[in-house]
Amino acid sequence: MKIRVAIVEDDKNYNQALKNIIDFQHDMECVAQFFNGKNALQKLEALEPDVVLMDIQLQDLSGIDIVFKLTELMPGTTFVMCTSFENDEKIFSALRAGASGYLVKGDPLDKIIQAIQEAHKGGAPMSFAIAKRVLQHFQETKVQVQTLLLLTVTEKEVLELLAQGLLYKEIADKKNVTIDTIKKHIGNIYRKLQVSNKIEAINKFNTKN
Amino acid sequence: MKIRVAIVEDDKNYNQALKNIIDFQHDMECVAQFFNGKNALQKLEALEPDVVLMDIQLQDLSGIDIVFKLTELMPGTTFVMCTSFENDEKIFSALRAGASGYLVKGDPLDKIIQAIQEAHKGGAPMSFAIAKRVLQHFQETKVQVQTLLLLTVTEKEVLELLAQGLLYKEIADKKNVTIDTIKKHIGNIYRKLQVSNKIEAINKFNTKN
DNA sequence: CAATCAATTACCCTTTTGGGTGATATTTTA
DNA sequence: TAAAATATCACCCAAAAGGGTAATTGATTG
Numbered sequence: 346m347k348i349r350v351a352i353v354e355d356d357k358n359y360n361q362a363l364k365n366i367i368d369f370q371h372d373m374e375c376v377a378q379f380f381n382g383k384n385a386l387q388k389l390e391a392l393e394p395d396v397v398l399m400d401i402q403l404q405d406l407s408g409i410d411i412v413f414k415l416t417e418l419m420p421g422t423t424f425v426m427c428t429s430f431e432n433d434e435k436i437f438s439a440l441r442a443g444a445s446g447y448l449v450k451g452d453p454l455d456k457i458i459q460a461i462q463e464a465h466k467g468g469a470p471m472s473f474a475i476a477k478r479v480l481q482h483f484q485e486t487k488v489q490v491q492t493l494l495l496l497t498v499t500e501k502e503v504l505e506l507l508a509q510g511l512l513y514k515e516i517a518d519k520k521n522v523t524i525d526t527i528k529k530h531i532g533n534i535y536r537k538l539q540v541s542n543k544i545e546a547i548n549k550f551n552t553k554n
Numbered sequence: 555m556k557i558r559v560a561i562v563e564d565d566k567n568y569n570q571a572l573k574n575i576i577d578f579q580h581d582m583e584c585v586a587q588f589f590n591g592k593n594a595l596q597k598l599e600a601l602e603p604d605v606v607l608m609d610i611q612l613q614d615l616s617g618i619d620i621v622f623k624l625t626e627l628m629p630g631t632t633f634v635m636c637t638s639f640e641n642d643e644k645i646f647s648a649l650r651a652g653a654s655g656y657l658v659k660g661d662p663l664d665k666i667i668q669a670i671q672e673a674h675k676g677g678a679p680m681s682f683a684i685a686k687r688v689l690q691h692f693q694e695t696k697v698q699v700q701t702l703l704l705l706t707v708t709e710k711e712v713l714e715l716l717a718q719g720l721l722y723k724e725i726a727d728k729k730n731v732t733i734d735t736i737k738k739h740i741g742n743i744y745r746k747l748q749v750s751n752k753i754e755a756i757n758k759f760n761t762k763n
Numbered sequence: 764c765a766a767t768c769a770a771t772t773a774c775c776c777t778t779t780t781g782g783g784t785g786a787t788a789t790t791t792t793a
Numbered sequence: 794t795a796a797a798a799t800a801t802c803a804c805c806c807a808a809a810a811g812g813g814t815a816a817t818t819g820a821t822t823g
Binding site: 744 | 778779780781782783
């Protein structure tokens with residue numbers, strides 16, 4: 346069985362180039378070409394393609410919104426964003442919306458063919474440039490991690506529980522100490538992190554992820 | 555100039571296999587092999603390798619901790635984790651610690667060679683399996699994003715400010731309404747999100763970022 | 764050994780938060 | 794148009810959080 350691929354891309358030339366290279370492969374075929382978001386949103390579901398190559402910057406709709414809506418309705422279909430370079434927020438929004446892969450248009454066409462195969466196998470093809478952005482997203486939290494080194498083991502445990510939404514009383518019970526002890530720990534945590542309430546402390550603690 | 559590669563891996567056979575394949579390449583050489591974490595931590599800095607292939611599960615130290623410490627001291631060196639399959643928390647910890655790439659030992663050796671080249675060029679080589687985990691991490695937040703659709707625009711604004719650590723009073727001032735109005739909004743937010751305090755609400759709100 | 768740090772408990776006090784009820788004006792929607 | 798949702802304000806009350814001070818014990822460290 347050939348991999349059934351649909352293309353959503355409003356640049357006519359690029360769309361056609363993608364179709365040509367896909368149809369040239371022995372293991373995949375292009376079953377639809379869309380040149381705007383509205384058509385794609387209406388007709389993709391019935392087509393049941395295996396993989397959709399989706400541009401983000403369409404004139405009428407955002408490719409991210411389309412993916413967000415369709416991933417609900419089409420669990421058997423894999424969406425790969427294939428777009429010009431975007432800012433980090435766009436990238437992460439697309440990933441959150443349910444895209445399985447993210448390529449940039451600068452990638453050579455054979456990379457895109459490989460990506461379609463990988464996506465269909467359940468992988469997550471990403472351009473190196475995109476993968477790097479994603480990694481940087483994680484590494485930005487490193488600074489915060491270091492400020493946490495100031496805290497003692499007990500304090501970190503308390504902060505962890507606090508971040509889960511537990512009340513002072515609940516933390517005290519869980520650790521079998523009095524609530525005054527917990528208050529003391531939390532006071533010390535606030536002083537060390539230079540904050541004055543739960544939320545600020547947790548914001549320094551979390552960021553992650 | 556050849557790419558200077560160091561290996562930190564306590565499986566002697568795998569370590570040697572890596573050295574062999576690296577030395578076989580015309581554009582890279584293996585300048586050091588370490589079989590435990592302690593030695594690596596002491597001697598890597600002076601060696602100034604371009605790329606370090608780092609196992610996570612060493613007997614004596616965690617590869618993650620080593621990377622965390624050395625990325626500070628060695629800004630010119632790129633760290634690529636190369637390890638057996640780990641749980642998500644390990645993967646993200648490694649990325650946060652400053653690793654630029656993450657491979658699994660199951661990858662064919664020529665993938666690892668490619669990864670060294672990519673890492674040295676400033677890219678972020680990741681096994682497809684790892685890239686997929688990273689994507690899933692983003693997609694897990696999709697459900698939470700949807701629960702936020704229950705909230706009105708005003709409520710989302712209030713929740714946003716709440717998440718930044720502002721007090722009721724400060725939010726009221728910023729939006730030029732009374733504190734009672736803010737209390738009302740927050741009560742409605744808690745009811746809709748089925749939570750009973752700030753932290754729980756913010757935890758539902760934050761995961762989307 | 765003395766000093767420091769960590770963990771623990773206690774008590775005092777104020778501010779903040781959260782829950783309940785009710786009311787009014789505006790906007791949206793069925 | 795009538796009903797529902799939204800945004801606004803008010804008052805009451807109890808629980809939770811946060812800041813200050815003080816003291817004891819044990820571990821660590823210079």
